[in-house]
Amino acid sequence: MGPVCTALTESPPPALSRVASQFEEHLEHRLARLALPEALLEAVQYAMLGGGKRLRPVLLMLSCRAVGGADADALGPAAAIELIHAFSLVHDDLPAMDNDRLRRGRPTLHVHAGEAMAILAGDAMMSLAFELVLESPGALGRGDAGHLVRELSQATTAMIAGQVYDTLGGFPPELSDRERLDLIHHSKTGAIIRAACRMGAICGGAAPDQLRILSRYGEAIGLMFQIVDDVLDVTQTTEHLGKSAGKDQSAGKLTFPGLIGVEASRQEVARLRSAAGGALEPLGEAAWPLRELADYMAMRTR
């Protein structure tokens, strides 16, 4: 099956892979220093170090760079956002949620370590995130710690609300299916992606207009990202994705391909990709890597 969008390549460009590797190295060392009981540390490491594209930390680091910030100020918050993301996956896969047994090409954490440990490791990942988000000397020095915590906390709450809509419903009254779908996707996935961009900007000491630009970019790629995820669920195989494909329809999920079809979903991806690129224009060359990342996020096949 082809990628969701046309042109370019489906693998991450080398410049982005370098940022991801830099993050990976930081993450591995930082997790090894956590003071946790052995079995809990093993579970957290299993959930955090078993592959994953690292899109949110890379977004955070590139957003920091785009406003002239230093990587040393972004690495801690980047680990924090990946902790929240991986926690959301661990709980998303639980039997009471999506009931998935495969994630990142391996057994899910509850299959590997049991359901109680998966619940507790997810809890710990959430609280650890709020410790690591403070590991940004520049942001702390500028008095921006509270701002970072608020971004992470509001996005995490939005993600959880989105998971409630996705899993249990309970929408505000009188929303059309399309409005419900936008609400689910902006909440369960978009909020964390937008926060990654905003937190990167804050780490880099962004001016208010730079923060607004990166917010707009983050909002567009956040929705785009989940549309691509929905399309891949119906167009790719489990082997290729490393997580179970074809499950959204059988689970009765409200998805873009389910509601508007695969072709119209692809057009929506193209529209959001160009909106994201357009939002970045005022930042000039400094934002080129973010544009490249949006292209890859539209093009990815896993």
Ligand code: IPE
């Ligand atoms: C999967 O996210 C969950 C969604 C929000 C759709 P990713 O596709 O970024 O998962 P990893 O981190 O690469 O495994």
Ligand code: IPE
């Ligand atoms: C998951 O959406 C969103 C979050 C984890 C918050 P999905 O349920 O579609 O993600 P996958 O397809 O299992 O990765």
Ligand code: MG
């Ligand atoms: Mg889900």
Ligand code: MG
């Ligand atoms: Mg799922």
Ligand code: MG
């Ligand atoms: Mg999915």
